[in-house]
Amino acid sequence: MSTDQQDDQGEEDTLVNVADGVDHQVAMVMDLNKCIGCQTCTIACKNLWTEDGGSEYMYWNNVETKPGEGYPRGWEDSGGGWESSEHSDRSPGEIPDDEDYGRAWEFNHEEIMYEGSDEPLRPRDGAEWGPNWDEDQGAGEYPNSYYFYLPRICNHCTHPSCVEACPRSALYKRQEDGIVLVDQDRCRGYRYCVEGCPYKKVYYNTVSKKSEKCIFCYPRIEGEGPDGETFAPACAEECPPQLRLVGFLDDEEGPIHKLVNEYEVALPLHPEFRTQPNVYYIPPFAPGQHTEDGETVDIDRIPRQYLRELFGDGVDEALDTIDAHRQRVRQGGDSELMELLQDKNPAKQYRLEVFDDD
Amino acid sequence: MTDHRRTLTLTAVLSALIVVSTVAAPMVSARPAHEIPVSEVSTADLAEPNADGWEAVPASDVPLSSAPSSVPNADDTSIETVDVQAARTDQRLYVRLEWQDATRDMNASATREFADAVAVQFPVNTSSRPPIAMGGPDNRVNVWYWSGSTGTQELLAGGAGSTTPFENPTVQANASHSGTGSNATWTVVYSRQLDAPSENRTDLRTDGDLDVAFAVWNGSNGERSGQKAVSEWHYYPFSGGPQGPPYETLLWTLAGIAIVAVVGVTSFGIYRTQGAE
Numbered sequence: 068m069s070t071d072q073q074d075d076q077g078e079e080d081t082l083v084n085v086a087d088g089v090d091h092q093v094a095m096v097m098d099l100n101k102c103i104g105c106q107t108c109t110i111a112c113k114n115l116w117t118e119d120g121g122s123e124y125m126y127w128n129n130v131e132t133k134p135g136e137g138y139p140r141g142w143e144d145s146g147g148g149w150e151s152s153e154h155s156d157r158s159p160g161e162i163p164d165d166e167d168y169g170r171a172w173e174f175n176h177e178e179i180m181y182e183g184s185d186e187p188l189r190p191r192d193g194a195e196w197g198p199n200w201d202e203d204q205g206a207g208e209y210p211n212s213y214y215f216y217l218p219r220i221c222n223h224c225t226h227p228s229c230v231e232a233c234p235r236s237a238l239y240k241r242q243e244d245g246i247v248l249v250d251q252d253r254c255r256g257y258r259y260c261v262e263g264c265p266y267k268k269v270y271y272n273t274v275s276k277k278s279e280k281c282i283f284c285y286p287r288i289e290g291e292g293p294d295g296e297t298f299a300p301a302c303a304e305e306c307p308p309q310l311r312l313v314g315f316l317d318d319e320e321g322p323i324h325k326l327v328n329e330y331e332v333a334l335p336l337h338p339e340f341r342t343q344p345n346v347y348y349i350p351p352f353a354p355g356q357h358t359e360d361g362e363t364v365d366i367d368r369i370p371r372q373y374l375r376e377l378f379g380d381g382v383d384e385a386l387d388t389i390d391a392h393r394q395r396v397r398q399g400g401d402s403e404l405m406e407l408l409q410d411k412n413p414a415k416q417y418r419l420e421v422f423d424d425d
Numbered sequence: 426m427t428d429h430r431r432t433l434t435l436t437a438v439l440s441a442l443i444v445v446s447t448v449a450a451p452m453v454s455a456r457p458a459h460e461i462p463v464s465e466v467s468t469a470d471l472a473e474p475n476a477d478g479w480e481a482v483p484a485s486d487v488p489l490s491s492a493p494s495s496v497p498n499a500d501d502t503s504i505e506t507v508d509v510q511a512a513r514t515d516q517r518l519y520v521r522l523e524w525q526d527a528t529r530d531m532n533a534s535a536t537r538e539f540a541d542a543v544a545v546q547f548p549v550n551t552s553s554r555p556p557i558a559m560g561g562p563d564n565r566v567n568v569w570y571w572s573g574s575t576g577t578q579e580l581l582a583g584g585a586g587s588t589t590p591f592e593n594p595t596v597q598a599n600a601s602h603s604g605t606g607s608n609a610t611w612t613v614v615y616s617r618q619l620d621a622p623s624e625n626r627t628d629l630r631t632d633g634d635l636d637v638a639f640a641v642w643n644g645s646n647g648e649r650s651g652q653k654a655v656s657e658w659h660y661y662p663f664s665g666g667p668q669g670p671p672y673e674t675l676l677w678t679l680a681g682i683a684i685v686a687v688v689g690v691t692s693f694g695i696y697r698t699q700g701a702e
């Protein structure tokens with residue numbers, strides 16, 4: 068926590084860990100139990116930021132089916148991040164191939180619409196992979212197959228290995244809110260950030276020959292809109308089930324701080340990459356397994372080990388905590404946690420103006 | 426043999442040795458290892474890589490090795506030598522670089538694609554030699570850069586990571602890739618007017634030696650940024666003046682004559698003294 072804030076607010080130091088030199092840290096919590104895989108977030112982002120030449124293949128926000136290859140294909144095994152929690156040595160990483168991202172296919176519209184062909188509408192040339200190629204496939208055998216959706220954006224990490232990877236310091240973490248950006252004037256298209264990010268959330272623009280990434284919709288949160296109004300990132304605002312909370316990790320009155328630091332039920336994705344993400348997930352619940360006869364038995368449908376691989380060992384306690392609070396409410400008790408996870412009050416869901424007077 | 430005769434013989438041998446060594450020294454070092462000769466030409470047919478004018482210009486083989494750099498795979502570079510030619514008219518300097526590269530990598534339009542590139546580095550201030558790796562904050566370098574995907578750029582750098590392009594390059598570059606297989610070569614010719622076109626650009630009309638260094642990137646080997654094959658500092662011997670005898674040879678000859686004269690006079694003195702006994 069910055070000294071500025073302590074001075075301004077006369078508060079005691081807390082355990083909220085924001086990066087050195089950063090005043091406050093934007094953060095997001097996504098409740099995976101609510102995601103319906105509609106891709107409204109993906110399209111909201113694409114329409115705003117990645118429609119121009121060279122960025123067609125980019126999805127700064129993507130939603131992938133887990134278990135699954137993800138986008139870009141195999142990103143979880145593509146290296147990057149840090150060797151240890153000292154954050155001194157970076158792990159080597161790879162730049163995904165165009166095919167791993169999935170090319171924009173060309174379709175036979177021309178033939179069908181204008182040339183009277185009665186072929187089915189389909190991609191012109193060998194479409195063999197694309198984002199969400201394995202959508203809804205998941206894993207497991209009938210009647211115990213399982214999958215869930217994982218929406219992903221840049222995590223605006225506290226220890227961003229993308230920033231460290233750039234020999235030109237073209238990437239930087241903004242002092243005011245910890246948003247990680249690529250300075251388009253400094254970037255020379257070397258793509259060390261692309262290989263250095265373990266989440267593969269920096270993309271190379273093949274036309275401008277520079278790298279680009281999620282900007283946490285900073286013009287929206289800065290109130291650059293038509294009426295000077297502040298908006299949460301488009302992926303959050305447009306989400307039909309409103310599963311994203313947006314605010315600051317160090318806003319101790321906000322739901323994000325409570326879910327992440329107090330109840331410890333919101334977890335970072337792949338903490339073993341050690342970049343310390345600031346996007347957190349409420350891990351998914353699924354009904355117990357079924358027997359051949361359709362009876363529900365007390366065995367996790369989503370293997371716990373798989374969830375540990377995604378969200379670290381903290382997932383056991385997180386799921387237990389949520390379960391305990393659920394029981395409590397079921398039995399007529401109160402739970403702030405359950406309220407936070409169901410809260411529809413926009414003032415609480417998006418808390419972006421709390422540090423405006425700093 | 427008398428003492429006199431012995432002294433005379435010794436003097437003669439000594440003088441001869443000194444003369445030989447003083448004359449031989451500049452002959453051996455007439456092209457010191459890091460000197461790259463510059464042909465002075467009156468008219469230039471040199472702008473194109475295959476221009477006839479280049480046939481008469483001597484080439485230097487400049488060895489390259491991986492640049493020390495903190496970027497991943499910095500020691501994985503593939504180009505080991507670059508042939509450098511240089512010629513100067515009273516208006517422009519032309520530099521021709523030729524190196525072997527089997528693949529012609531002209532694009533950076535796919536996520537994993539990198540283009541071939543080459544650069545020539547000069548000190549901005551020609552009176553002192555900057556750190557070889559992109560200069561230093563107080564001792565900057567002016568870099569002429571060409572790559573298959575970006576074309577020609579003119580850069581200013583004051584240390585690794587500080588490279589900044591000038592808005593309007595004043596350097597021209599023409600490139601051609603010829604031949605096939607492992608014998609295929611890139612040839613790139615740079616040229617720029619001798620007068621510094623603006624601040625922070627090297628004045629090529631210097632009377633001192635002009636330091637120069639080279640770098641080559643092989644795009645298909647993923648080479649970019651600090652993953653590059655680089656030379657040590659070399660220099661263009663501009664201090665010699667047009668086609669005149671190398672300045673060093675002149676100095677050595679003068680020094681030789683002086684030494685011979687001193688030895689001669691001393692010997693004569695000894696001879697006279699001994700003869701008077």
Ligand code: SF4
Pocket residue numbers: 220221222223224226227228229230247263264265266267268269280342
């Ligand atoms: S998710 Fe990747 S791109 Fe985003 S801040 Fe972290 S390391 Fe950088």
Ligand code: SF4
Pocket residue numbers: 101102103104105106107108109130216218302305306307308309310
């Ligand atoms: S808009 Fe919301 S529900 Fe739809 S895919 Fe995105 S995060 Fe999931």
